[in-house]
Amino acid sequence: MGKRNIVITGGAGFIGSHVVRLFVNKYPEYRIVNLDKLTYAGNLSNLSDIENRPNYTFVKMDICDFDAFLQLMQREKVDGIIHLAAESHVDRSIKDPFTFARTNVMGTLSLLQAAKLYWESLPGKYKGKRFYHISTDEVYGALEVTHPDGIEPPFAAPANAPHHKAYGEDFFHETTNYNPHSPYSASKASSDHFVRAFHDTYGMPTIVTNCSNNYGPYQFPEKLIPLFINNIRHRQPLPVYGKGENIRDWLFVEDHARAIDLIFHRGAIAGTYNIGGFNEWKNIDLVKVLIRTVDRLLGRPEGADLDLITHVPDRPGHDARYAIDSSKLRKELGWEPSLSFEDGIEKTVRWYLENEAWMDNVTSGDYQAYYKNMYR
Numbered sequence: 001m002g003k004r005n006i007v008i009t010g011g012a013g014f015i016g017s018h019v020v021r022l023f024v025n026k027y028p029e030y031r032i033v034n035l036d037k038l039t040y041a042g043n044l045s046n047l048s049d050i051e052n053r054p055n056y057t058f059v060k061m062d063i064c065d066f067d068a069f070l071q072l073m074q075r076e077k078v079d080g081i082i083h084l085a086a087e088s089h090v091d092r093s094i095k096d097p098f099t100f101a102r103t104n105v106m107g108t109l110s111l112l113q114a115a116k117l118y119w120e121s122l123p124g125k126y127k128g129k130r131f132y133h134i135s136t137d138e139v140y141g142a143l144e145v146t147h148p149d150g151i152e153p154p155f156a157a158p159a160n161a162p163h164h165k166a167y168g169e170d171f172f173h174e175t176t177n178y179n180p181h182s183p184y185s186a187s188k189a190s191s192d193h194f195v196r197a198f199h200d201t202y203g204m205p206t207i208v209t210n211c212s213n214n215y216g217p218y219q220f221p222e223k224l225i226p227l228f229i230n231n232i233r234h235r236q237p238l239p240v241y242g243k244g245e246n247i248r249d250w251l252f253v254e255d256h257a258r259a260i261d262l263i264f265h266r267g268a269i270a271g272t273y274n275i276g277g278f279n280e281w282k283n284i285d286l287v288k289v290l291i292r293t294v295d296r297l298l299g300r301p302e303g304a305d306l307d308l309i310t311h312v313p314d315r316p317g318h319d320a321r322y323a324i325d326s327s328k329l330r331k332e333l334g335w336e337p338s339l340s341f342e343d344g345i346e347k348t349v350r351w352y353l354e355n356e357a358w359m360d361n362v363t364s365g366d367y368q369a370y371y372k373n374m375y376r
């Protein structure tokens, strides 16, 4: 595809850092600008292995800063934007919805408007341009749990998809109506609508993808998997919301990054793709897998830490079940996850256990205050 100048927003965060690394390594001919405000969730040490590459540069910027972003577009002659910057944690959105509206809605709109001004000023206008917005399955709302004990495949998943079991017959499809419940998902839904509106109104070449729960290295330990791995290691309580019956559909983060690469280059303009691994887990079952894995890798007797499970009051508006139908992406672009869940969890637990310095670094300061206040 030749040379490209791409801005990746939120590149110092969890998923963004994996996307930046993939693009910097795979496309030496591209110029990759990582634009990030470095909030509590952004950490440049996530990218220390590629920070000196000639095709990589970091710019500290708030996506709400319209003038600064317009200047960056002009200076760097940006022809592609992969937009991941966001406030991403549901519990924080319940306590502080304004910050979510500001960054996720106004920030996205600011990027869109700046991209529009710059691209429309060029002779070729939108030719060869892309505004790719990374969104979530949470915009679709919650699915019903019609089979609490799970049903075995095949269900919606293609026969060769690596899958666990499903807890209902319904899945989120690209055509499922939006029905967000948390301030986080409401803000993401709003930003998705703005992105699509810029295609429909101005002809901007946009793409939106909606992905299920990611897990893997470099995830901030406010999210279930890294938080619990760290707590098991230090024999701290594991705060399971409610009965732990809620269901999430988990995908290894590098498989999400691979999907983003494929869709950025080959996805249909104005297209929407669901990304997920047909990998539903009840929280309580997943927590037990984490305990078993950490205990085994630390040489503790298997199940030694099961008594750390502590049921705490449920998250308000807690969505019962997410399950993504990713058949379109598989059929149209040939994507499929590279890792089984067992291998992905093993790799993830090992990474956190081997990178204690990273965990200590991100759990100092602001995090301590936030986490101590969580269960007051």
Ligand code: NAD
Binding pocket: 009, 010, 011, 012, 013, 014, 015, 016, 035, 036, 037, 038, 039, 040, 041, 042, 043, 061, 062, 063, 064, 083, 084, 085, 086, 087, 088, 089, 103, 107, 134, 135, 136, 137, 188, 210, 211, 212, 213, 214, 215, 219, 220
């Ligand atoms: P994250 O919280 O780990 O990282 C977000 C990044 O955005 C951080 O580096 C942060 O500094 C940056 N940021 C926040 N506000 C900013 C602002 N105003 N200006 C510039 N940068 C700002 O998030 P994540 O889990 O990596 O999620 C990335 C994207 O993927 C988000 O848009 C999220 O909605 C979406 N998503 C996440 C998941 C998941 O499971 N984590 C699943 C599907 C979709």
Ligand code: DAU
Binding pocket: 088, 089, 090, 091, 135, 136, 137, 138, 211, 212, 213, 214, 222, 223, 224, 225, 227, 239, 240, 241, 242, 244, 246, 247, 248, 283, 315, 322
């Ligand atoms: O589905 C995609 C979404 O997945 C992304 O859009 C979000 O950015 C990402 O944060 C994630 O949202 P969740 O709310 O599903 O993730 P979280 O890790 O916070 O919680 C996973 C499940 O575990 C959820 O049912 C709530 C539960 N939970 C979470 C925490 C942090 C607990 O029981 N205890 C906890 O301490």
